[in-house]
Amino acid sequence: MIRPTTKTLVVMLAFGFQSLAKADGLPIDELPQDHEVIFSRDVAPVLKKNCVACHNASNEEGGVNLESVAKMKSSDVDDVLVPGKPEASLLFLLASHTDDPVMPPQDNDVSASAMNPVELALLRRWIQSGAVVDQGASDPIKRSWQPLPSMLQTVYGSAMTADGRLSAVGFGNQIRLFGAKSGQSIETLGTGADDQRKPAHDDFVQDLFLDPSGRHLVSAGYRNVKFWEMSPFESTSIPAIDADDVLATAMNTSGSHLAVLSRRGKLSVAEVGKDRWLWMKSFGVPDEFGSDDPPQVHVAVGADGHQAAIGWGNTIRIVRIDSENSAVADATDRITSMLWRGPDQLMTADAVGNVDFWKRDGSAWTKTAHKVSDQSVLGIYAATPQTGPVVAIDVSGKVAIWNETSSVFDDAGKLPAPALSASLTPTGDKLWITTASGSLGQYSIADKSMVEVAELDPVAEARWASDNWQTLVSETLVATHDKEVKQVEKDVAAEEKNLETSAKEIETKTKLRDEKTAGAVEAQKAAQAAAAKLAEAKSAQQTGNQKRDEIAESVKQLAAKVSDLETQLAKAKQEHADAVKQLAGIADAKTLEAAVKAAADAVTKADQAKTTKDSELSNAAAALQSAEGIKSRGEKRLKDLTALRQRQQEALAGAKAEQEKRNSDEAASKTLLDQSRATGQTFAVMAAGTRILTQAASSDGQTHGPWSLWSGAGDWLAELPDMPSGGQLVASGDRCVLVRDASGKTHALASSPRLMQLRKTIGSSNGPSPFADRVLCVDVDPSGNLLASGGGEPSRSGELMIWNANDGSLVRKISKPHADTVLCVRFSPDGKTLATGAADQMVKLWDVESGKLIKTLEGHTHHVTSIAWNINRRQLATGSADASVKIWSVDSGQATRTISGFKTDVTGLVFVGRDDRIGVACGDSHFRIYRTDNGSRETNAQVVGGYLYAIDSNRDGSRFVVGGAGGVASLIDKSGKQQVQYSPSNE
Structure with a gap:
């Protein structure tokens, strides 16, 4: 702990200096005497909101950590929290602004605000009560979530x-x-x-x-x-169906019931979700039903699954769950479409352009015929099973809508191309259409206009678009790699040129160094010769001076003898003359000094020449060393650049190989796309018209492709990869479809209520x-x-x-x-x-x-x-x-x-x-x-x-x-x- 004498300074450092003047305290509410304060509920959220941002394990400002009570008590600052004494706890004093520096500072960077009167009252009561931490403080706070107010609809993602x-x-x-x-x-x-x-x-x-x-x-x-x-579509139970014996299969509009007609004239009706038949009826059928080329048969199932209508040629059989015998009715011509409009009402269309309204009267069925077209009616479609608009389409693409008021079919325009199949949306204002070309379209009855939703398989189109994009990305990457390779090749060439220049420079500087070395050697020799002459001159000077001094002393002594020895005067004069003669033959001191000086000057000059040559040699050697260093570094750069070039060339080669693969994949997917069609003849309108199920086909119509789901507005939602591969749609309702897989097994697949x-x-x-x-x-x-x-x-x-x-x-x-x-x-x-x-x-x-x-x-x-x-x-x-x-x-x-x-x-x-x-x-x-x-x-x-x-x-x-x-x-x-x-x- 820090000594009390430093407490004030540390507190100011820990909590942030704001003012030396004493601050006024904030208002504090009074709590009821029996109000219990719980740390995790009342105190911890306030500290987290206003204090912990600056005082936590990763950011302990001044050594103060307020993340937990234990951290508060172990802070480097004394008396941050004194249980039982809010008036002695710096946490409360500074938060309530009754001591300085007040917390949080007004100009803080974390948007922290001062505690309000209730929060301060809760903090004070908690400290007074001993600063107890409840057991649930470390557990996630349980929140009772309420609906967001309607105005809070901000889009963050x-x-x-x-x-x-x-x-x-x-x-x-x-x-x-x-x-x-x-x-x-x-x-x-x-x-x-x-x-x-x-x-x-x-x-x-x-x-x-x-x-x-x-x-x-x-x-x-x-x-x-x-x-x-x-x-995904969920598999649901239905009775087993013998594909070899099935002549026709149908579902009611809702998809709750299905009917299967066998070649032997046996009609079986089941409720989707159950693996047994709800009811079965048999009736006589022509022998041709069992032939290899049976007639086209239409089956329509009632809304409750209690009745079904079967039509072939111009014959209609109506079978009911509560009747032993089927009712028989004859249409004017070959039946092309059937539709239930209620338990006792049936609509049929025929090949001569009529739509008949059938109504049960006891055991008999009567009809009212309405002319729609001069050509065969492709189909009749209703928005809802019993009420709402009814639309008829003939084989040429003419569209007519039933007018309840005038009891006639009104003209509703004509499709741009004849339809293979169609379905009316639940709103009754649009038709979904498939054409012979395999396209999927939506026809607006009010506008009498057609919008082509898709011509080709959307799955194949998405695959090609993805492959095409990857090809374009590959082109970008190849271009990027190519640019980098070209740049590094330029860098390598530049470095090689620099190295050539460096090599020539080294050669020149080596020659210069050798020349300077020879000059330095000659200067050394000249300096040595001059030094030898100087030494010789100094030796001659020393010898001459010594000899002169000796003879001069001898002359002095002899002169004295002349004066003392008159008798020996002649001899002395002769000796004196000889000595003078000898003395005259010796150079004087000035001449010797001049000789020494000349020799010394020669040495100085030689030394200066040597120093100059040595300096020139040193500079030449340094220049050579620098050039060699430049070359060495250049060689390293060249090595690195060469390695980089190799890597980038490999990357470029890889990118080009990948591009070739992408090009190949794109070409293959484009071929598949061009050979595809958005859908075959059948499709399903489901979920009250909000979802459309289609299956793509090949251009020759022989191959069934991927399954797709569409929105009611014509947006392709997604491929459905979990649907039976190679399967074929045989019947559909609002909530369920029947699909026969490649092995001939029929599956009932229910759509989820939620997409x-x-x-x-x-x-x-x-x-x-x-x-x-x-x-x-x-x-x-x-x-x-x-x-x-x-x-x-x-x-x-x-x-x-x-x-x-x-x-x-x-x-x-x-x-x-x-x-x-x-x-x-x-x-x-x-x-x-x-x-x-x-x-x-x-x-x-x-x-x-x-x-x-x-x-x-x-x-x-x-x-x-x-x-x-x-x-x-x-x-x-x-x-x-x-x-x-x-x-x-x-x-x-x-x-x-x-x-x-x-x-x-x-x-x-x-x-x-x-x-x-x-x-x-x-x-x-x-x-x-x-x-x-x-x-x-x-x-x-x-x-x-x-x-x-x-x-x-x-x-x-x-x-x-x-x-x-x-x-x-x-x-x-x-x-x-x-x-x-x-x-x-x-x-």
């Missing part, structure tokens, strides 16, 4: 299939599925039975992911992630959960096998987890990925790298396989709200609350461009197809497109939705779905023009 045909939008806590052809929602996702239907989530839907097939959806909410999938169902949930909004708070972002990798989720508590380390998208199991949790909440996650186009952005202003790249951090991208000055990958994998775009978009080089980790000038937060990003363009959603209700290569703006459009939060696009960037705080979403094009508006009220 939107998603679109790769082809743009379907969009999912989160409105508040609801999720709705839309098509591109209508603003009417196809499905509202939810849980529970219809009478207790609950929204998709309890709290706001934070993010959505819709897979390319449109069959799987992932949604993120409060402390949970949900996996939704398209409901999409909840498959799995990770976490819980009330119970235990691996998520600490809202899951703010999700993404699924290109393989569809991995799910990344991001979120976490505000001002904490954030949460980043990778899950198995198939079974929901945790693959990896990355510890402390960011210093704050993770706001966006995106897998790279190859699925190898995961990019994350957070409230800590950082962007991080993670290796998906190992979970290791690859690099951190720094540059934003506020929350990173969105991430988008360029399809080339080399470029990453990030948007931020700092009102900017940054374009990053993934290899270098550096921002190559910053696009600024936005009026408010950038909330969403998507790259526009394969282009170097980025689609941007902002808080100012604008959708914009910018070029990432030069930063220029190409689109600037205000769209409905208010403060925009959500954006997604199809793969080629031609469609975008955006939404925001206004509770609406829009389907827009590149120019920002609205094509369709989606809202939560569009049922």
Whole structure:
């Protein structure tokens, strides 16, 4: 613990200095004496809201941690919490503003606010009561979820299939599925039975992911992630049917009953869901029924399954459950279609253009004939079994609608091409049509106009579109690899040229060094010779001086003797003359000194020459060493560049091989597409006309293709891969279809009341959960096998987890990925790298396989709200609350461009197809497109939705779905023009 003398300073450091002046206290309510304060219910949420953001395990400001009572008591600051004494507890004193510095500071960065009078009263009572922690404090808080108010429909998440045909939008806590052809929602996702239907989530839907097939959806909410999938057709019980003995099969309109007519004239009726026949009747039939070429037989089953009509030729047999004998009636001509309009009313059409209304009178049936056409009637169709419009179509495509008032068929136009089969929608205003060419269309009776919904198999079309896109992506990658190879080849050539220059420079500098070495040697020799002469001169000077001194002394002594020895004068004079003569032969001191000086000057000059030569040699050697170093580094760069060139050439070769494969796949899928047809003759209108079931066919009509499901507006919903392979639709009703598989077995397949169902949930909004708070972002990798989720508590380390998208199991949790909440996650186009952005202003790249951090991208000055990958994998775009978009080089980790000038937060990003363009959603209700290569703006459009939060696009960037705080979403094009508006009220 810190000494009391330092307490005041540490408290100011821990809680944030605000003012040296004493603050006024905040008002505090008085609680009833018997009011019990519970920590987990009354105190912990207040601390979490206003205090824990700055005082937690990852951010202990000044050593104070307020995450738990234990952490408060063990803080580095004395008296943070003194149980029983609120007046001595700094937690209460600073929160109530009765001591300085007041908490939280007014200008804080986490939007924390001062406690209100009730919160302060609860805090004070809790401390007075001993600061007891209840047992449930660590358990998830049970919440009684209430419906969100109708005005809270903010769109935080939107998603679109790769082809743009379907969009999912989160409105508040609801999720709705839309098509591109209508603003009417196809499905509202939810849980529970219809009478207790609950929204998709309890709290706001934070993010959505819709897979390319449109069959799987992932949604993120409060402390949970949900996996939704398209409901399959469920196999249901029916009696066994002998395919070899069946002459005709039919279902009633609702799909609750089926009837089977055998070649022997036995009619069997069953209730779907039961494996026994409800009733059976036999009657006589012509022998030709058992032949290899039986006549065409029509069967119609009544709404309750208690009666059936059988027609062949112009003969009608009406069989009832309560009658032993069948009734017989004769039509004017060959029967082409039959329809029940009630228990005792039947409609039939014939080959001469009549529609007959039959009515039972006792045991007899009477008819009223109505002329529709001069040609054979293809079929008669009703919106509902007993009431509503009735439409007839002849073989030429003429459409007529029954007029109840005038009791005639009124002209309703003509189809562009004759129909093979048709069905009237429950609303009675549109007809679904198939033609001889295999196309599927929708005819508007009011407008007398036909819209072709599909000409070719949508599954084959989707496969070709995907293959075509992959081919285009491969072209982009090949172009990118080719550009990189060309650049590295230029770099290699430049480095080789540099090395050639370096080699020549080394050769020149080596020659220069050798020349300077020779000069230095000669200078050394000259210096040595000069030094020798100097030494010789100095020696002669020393010898001459010594000799002169000796003779001079001798002359002096002899002169003295001359004066003393007169007698020896002659001899002395002679000796004196000889000595003088000898003395004259010796050089004088000045001459010797001059000789020494000349020799010394010669040595100095030689030394200077030597120093100059040595310096020149040293410089030449250094220059040579530098040149050799440059060459060595150049050789290393060349080696690295050569290796890089090899890798990039291999990558280019791989990309080209992949492109060839993609081209081959595309060509094959294009061939299959060209040979396909949207549907064969039969199809089913189900779920009160909201779903259409078709089966594709080959152009020759011999092969049955994939099954598809459509919306009532004509949006292709998805392929149905669970339907019997090679099967054929033999009968259908509103809730069930009969399909005969390749082996001849007949299956009854019931459609689910809901198009999409909840498959799995990770976490819980009330119970235990691996998520600490809202899951703010999700993404699924290109393989569809991995799910990344991001979120976490505000001002904490954030949460980043990778899950198995198939079974929901945790693959990896990355510890402390960011210093704050993770706001966006995106897998790279190859699925190898995961990019994350957070409230800590950082962007991080993670290796998906190992979970290791690859690099951190720094540059934003506020929350990173969105991430988008360029399809080339080399470029990453990030948007931020700092009102900017940054374009990053993934290899270098550096921002190559910053696009600024936005009026408010950038909330969403998507790259526009394969282009170097980025689609941007902002808080100012604008959708914009910018070029990432030069930063220029190409689109600037205000769209409905208010403060925009959500954006997604199809793969080629031609469609975008955006939404925001206004509770609406829009389907827009590149120019920002609205094509369709989606809202939560569009049922």
